[in-house]
Amino acid sequence: MNIARLDRWLFDSFRPTARGLAAYRIAYALFVLLLLDPGHSPYFNFHPLADLPDSFFLPPPGLMQLFSGFPPRWFFAGLHLLLDLSLVALLFGYRTRLASWLTGLLFLIGFGFLFSAGKINHVILFVLLPWVMSFSNWGAAWSLDARLGRTRPDVEGWPLALLALLIGFAMFTAGFTKLLGGWLDPTTHAARGHWLKQYFVIGRRDLLADLATAPLPAGLWELMDWGTVLLEVGFLPAVFAPGLFRGFLGLMVLFHLSTALLFNITFVQNLIVYAAFLPWDRVAVRFPRIRLSPRPALLLIPLLGLAFYFFGSPLRRLDALAAFSSDLSLTELLANVTAALIVLGLGLIRLRQRLRRLLSLSPAAVVAHRRVRRALVTVLVLYATLVATHAGEFWPMSVFPMFSRAGQPWTRAVVRELEATEPVRWDTLQAPATLPGRPFPLNATTLDPVDLINFVTRPEPWDAQRRQTLQRLFGPELEGRRLLVLQVQGAPSAEGVQLRYIPILALTADTVLLHPALRP
Amino acid sequence: MLLPLQYALVGLVQLGGGREPWPLVVMPGFKATWHEGMPLLSQRVTFAIHRPDSTIQHLPADTVLAGLPYSHHRAMLEAFFRPASLSGTPETERIRHPDAGHWLWKRLQALTGSSPMRVDIVWEALRIDPKTGVLQTQPLDTLTLQRP
Incomplete structure (x- = not known):
């Protein structure tokens, strides 16, 4: 890439407006304060480190090796208080550049100590974000700095290009390691292996995690491996094509949702990093205009900072509504779902725009589009009307009630063959071992088991015609046999499925004996 | 230039049996x-x-x-x-x-x-x-x- 092209990419790829950046700054501050909740949520709370013994201080190579142990509790209390204050300052755009640098620095220090307790979590993009964005002048609009005339009105787009490069490179390192590790080898299923480990070893079994044990085709598991590697490695070249890069970010958001649903692992802090590339300029146009006077706003900053420091985010109270067996939290899951919905919504808007552009080329195509739409709507209305008024079945239309009765009581039928001398008893039984006679396998006959079940479970009275119909249904199978038909009712209970076997009738080729309670 | 260099540094440190440095721009590989x-x-x-x-x-x-x-x-x-x-x-x-x-x-x-x-x-x-x-x-x- 020559210098001129590099310049074009760096300075012209992303052209934010002051209001767009301001909207993103506000979204960033709210996201961190309300969702990540520093000082209160498990992964952003550094207070417990103060209680750890210095023997557990194992700093990674880097600046943290300048320290010899964990600082005392007041240090982390101060760090969190300053963090909350600088985030609220960012929200109001007060001393924006200083607040951005302070936010990044405080996270860097806090995480530095957290990662000195044995493990590094890869939150670097999130930590660098406020530093990088501070160069964009994201406090140029909708800020106290702007109201007080402390900032210039122009904004820069190159920090977004730099952020794109950082994201692309970071993702590439993840994909490249997988590439070297053999993820593309068709004989291995790396993603499934990690999934099974999370499921069986770590015990992450919420939401769709059970699918890990599903007998899915090997090709699908391999597709996951290839998809993950291509997505991560492809991020780096995509950085140089802004449209494609946004597409990759969209896919990454969906990827994060899938890991939340399947692996029960969330990585929400990256969502706000990807959000830097949302069309904030368009969002800003729809923002309600709130004009805050500088004086009350300056008072609000310490008050809000203290409120977040002492009470945390009111949004995280939602976590109490859902208990997961893993360390998933409802707020983080909802953040993933919301992000995925935004991506899908933007994708649909884009698709609609493209279709419109395409259709606007030919008037005939516009007419055809309208006709197809009308036909589709007509079919849908017809389908809904007919199926809804005919108990879900109006051939060839039908609802698809697969598993819709799961967990509900059910009724089936079984047939037993009695010995010639065996008396017929009408007692309701509860265990399969207590059933009289021996099993009469319906699949060895011409009788359709589903027809039999439907017939014997219908509530109509057992009049002579119905009894004869049943004899005809069995036909030659009754020759020389005595069969007992039982209705089986199953219902879920705390101990498992409770069964009740109710004898309905005893059949021979000539006679039909009915349960006394069913006799007409 | 800096990004590949710091990535190479991670490789070198880990090759020598050391731990991953912090802060660096790398993501977990789950190799x-x-x-x-x-x-x-x-x-x-x-x-x-x-x-x-x-x-x-x-x-x-x-x-x-x-x-x-x-x-x-x-x-x-x-x-x-x-x-x-x-x-x-x-x-x-x-x-x-x-x-x-x-x-x-x-x-x-x-x-x-x-x-x-x-x-x-x-x-x-x-x-x-x-x-x-x-x-x-x-x-x-x-x-x-x-x-x-």
Whole structure:
């Protein structure tokens, strides 16, 4: 890439407006304060480190090796208080550049100590974000700095290009390691292996995690491996094509949702990093205009900072509504779902725009589009009307009630063959071992088991015609046999499925004996 | 230029057996792969607490380390609570250090309501058949700590 092209990419790829950046700054501050909740949520709370013994201080190579142990509790209390204050300052755009640098620095220090307790979590993009964005002048609009005339009105787009490069490179390192590790080898299923480990070893079994044990085709598991590697490695070249890069970010958001649903692992802090590339300029146009006077706003900053420091985010109270067996939290899951919905919504808007552009080329195509739409709507209305008024079945239309009765009581039928001398008893039984006679396998006959079940479970009275119909249904199978038909009712209970076997009738080729309670 | 250089630095440091530096722009690779039918192998750590009334209470490691991020538990156990016979270095027995012992006793007292006489940190190997979910365990080694 020559210098001129590099310049074009760096300075012209992303052209934010002051209001767009301001909207993103506000979204960033709210996201961190309300969702990540520093000082209160498990992964952003550094207070417990103060209680750890210095023997557990194992700093990674880097600046943290300048320290010899964990600082005392007041240090982390101060760090969190300053963090909350600088985030609220960012929200109001007060001393924006200083607040951005302070936010990044405080996270860097806090995480530095957290990662000195044995493990590094890869939150670097999130930590660098406020530093990088501070160069964009994201406090140029909708800020106290702007109201007080402390900032210039122009904004820069190159920090977004730099952020794109950082994201692309970071993702590439993840994909490249997988590439070297053999993820593309068709004989291995790396993603499934990690999934099974999370499921069986770590015990992450919420939401769709059970699918890990599903007998899915090997090709699908391999597709996951290839998809993950291509997505991560492809991020780096995509950085140089802004449209494609946004597409990759969209896919990454969906990827994060899938890991939340399947692996029960969330990585929400990256969502706000990807959000830097949302069309904030368009969002800003729809923002309600709130004009805050500088004086009350300056008072609000310490008050809000203290409120977040002492009470945390009111949004995280939602976590109490859902208990997961893993360390998933409802707020983080909802953040993933919301992000995925935004991506899908933007994708649909884009698709609609493209279709419109395409259709606007030919008037005939516009007419055809309208006709197809009308036909589709007509079919849908017809389908809904007919199926809804005919108990879900109006051939060839039908609802698809697969598993819709799961967990509900059910009724089936079984047939037993009695010995010639065996008396017929009408007692309701509860265990399969207590059933009289021996099993009469319906699949060895011409009788359709589903027809039999439907017939014997219908509530109509057992009049002579119905009894004869049943004899005809069995036909030659009754020759020389005595069969007992039982209705089986199953219902879920705390101990498992409770069964009740109710004898309905005893059949021979000539006679039909009915349960006394069913006799007409 | 800086990004590939710092990435190369991670490779070099880890090649020499060192830990990943912080802060650097890298993401986790999850390099390991898996072959269909292969058993899942892992290790489990349990704290067997000998109480003053001679009863033994078993606590999962996640309970003892609750309060710290869940993602840290495994790494902390391996770095500070692991017998030298398993790691090959006494560096992983940092829980024997006096300050670490005091921390553990304080933590266990808060969890069990009494000051334990002795604690056995029991390491077991786990082998799980992913098809059936059947779990097999095998004791590996135990780190025993007396009341400090």
